[in-house]
Amino acid sequence: MSPPCQPAFVAGHNHNHCIEQALAQAVALCKQRNSRLTPSRRRVLELIWQSHQPLGAYQLLAQLAEEGFNSAPPTVYRALEFLLEHGLIHRLASLNAYTGCSGPGTQHSGYFLICHRCNRVQELASPSLKEAVRQHAGQADFLLESEIIELSGCCSQCLKATDK
């Protein structure tokens, strides 16, 4: 299945900006950490950012194949692993899919709003939610190491589109 068309302009927002910025940040971070953002890693990150929807490993793989990259599963999973380790992308457990991290470099768990209508994902940066979670873990004397918070439903734009 080839991914849907990805217009650069959506809802008054030039997505090319995001892609460029994300790539620039990634390059900077990797340089700073002496990590190598190799062509396939870079391309995977780019593909993920180009999509307005989270992409599955095999969707990425198909795109890479079209572009002449090696296209066996380990290729993409290795790239994803690298990007995850460096906090450049997030994995959405409820979708088995991957999405760009909107604040790489800052240590954080991703909290997500996932619209099942348009399939877009919004990352929440929420100190108060984080604090609530931290408190609950603390009450149970639980040493928190990672968090998965994925909220699904219908986003405001899709709601508006239905109402009218």
Added chain:
Amino acid sequence: MSPPCQPAFVAGHNHNHCIEQALAQAVALCKQRNSRLTPSRRRVLELIWQSHQPLGAYQLLAQLAEEGFNSAPPTVYRALEFLLEHGLIHRLASLNAYTGCSGPGTQHSGYFLICHRCNRVQELASPSLKEAVRQHAGQADFLLESEIIELSGCCSQCLKATDK
């Protein structure tokens, strides 16, 4: 892989109680809803409760096979689907595994603390966390339909065991 031994008594708690109670609740709920808790559905629920750890579909399948049940994947997935629909179990997206619901009948999303040491799962019933989540969704004009909250780390018992 056969599942680990499942002692009935753990940490001063008679787990047989839990199993019996969960089964009794399930029977009552299904009766009330005119749903059929057939032998395979019932057995899957029982196996899930008997385990102190979440079980994967194929672990369940292996147990069913040993007991002479039909053991093709659809058997267990259908049972799981039924149990999920009736709120008798939860699926843990981060583990691809299933665990008993501690409050069936009450409408709720499951919030979980998952210990990666002992692999046990504790379900949080947390109105305040729920409220925090609801607020955040509301701020984004997001119509919330389902929530996945899975917190991983090390539970208090395992921490104690390490400290000493």
Added chain:
DNA sequence: ATGACACTGTTATATTATTACACTTCTCGA
């Protein structure tokens, strides 16, 4: 230049989940 390490290529396979279709059992109204 060379040794160590990171990265990539390739094949195979593991794990989780679904589709499709035939058959059986249950339920409930005529």
Added chain:
DNA sequence: TCGAGAAGTGTAATAATATAACAGTGTCAT
């Protein structure tokens, strides 16, 4: 109580996601 429709089950095949293992290649510091 009969039979039609719905719900449940059996079975085979396959899809979708992810990992293992091992060989080969490139990179970089010494």
